Amino acid sequence: MTEAELQKLVEAIAVKYFNQPFRHQVKINYRMTTTGGRYRLKDHQIEINAHFLIPQYRHELIGIIKHELTHYFLHLSGRGYRHRDQDFKQLLNQVGGSRFAPDIGLSKKQQRKYLYSCQKCGQEYRRVRQINVRRYSCGKCGGKLKLVKKLVH
Ligand SMILES: [Zn+2]
Ligand SMILES: [Zn+2]
CATH class of the missing domain: 3.30.2010.10 (Metalloproteases ("zincins"), catalytic domain)
Incomplete structure (x- = not known):
């Protein structure tokens, strides 16, 4: 339409x-x-x-x-x-x-648009908003996070 x-x-x-x-x-x-x-x-x-x-x-x-x-x-x-x-x-x-x-x-489908992954242990995180990867680290191992992709519903 x-x-x-x-x-x-x-x-x-x-x-x-x-x-x-x-x-x-x-x-x-x-x-x-x-x-x-x-x-x-x-x-x-x-x-x-x-x-x-x-x-x-x-x-x-x-x-x-x-x-x-x-x-x-x-x-x-x-x-x-x-x-x-x-x-x-x-x-x-x-x-x-x-x-x-x-x-x-x-x-449910749309909210978590940003996919991050830990560079050390590979743990993945999905977030609604973009996060500052210099300030936040992996909750499991403390490793650095990297933005893998921005998911477009
Ligand atoms: Zn209204
Ligand atoms: Zn990790």
């Missing part, structure tokens, strides 16, 4: 479920891992996690879009747009949006 197609889909859902037009932009976010989407308060853009843009996740995608549109319309109309607000809970329920990012197994 292209960004233009996603834009059309969001606009259609806005009219169908909220009876209001969506007048801002939708962006595809390729770096999102565990969240399905995001509504940006500063420019009213909606970002959607690229992983949900395949036919298999159509149902989840619509739930995410409804969730972000709930933030969007409440924020623009000056009502309670945060998760804990009653307005938010009510409207989300009404349109049938998803409460949480649907679990499609992204969190």
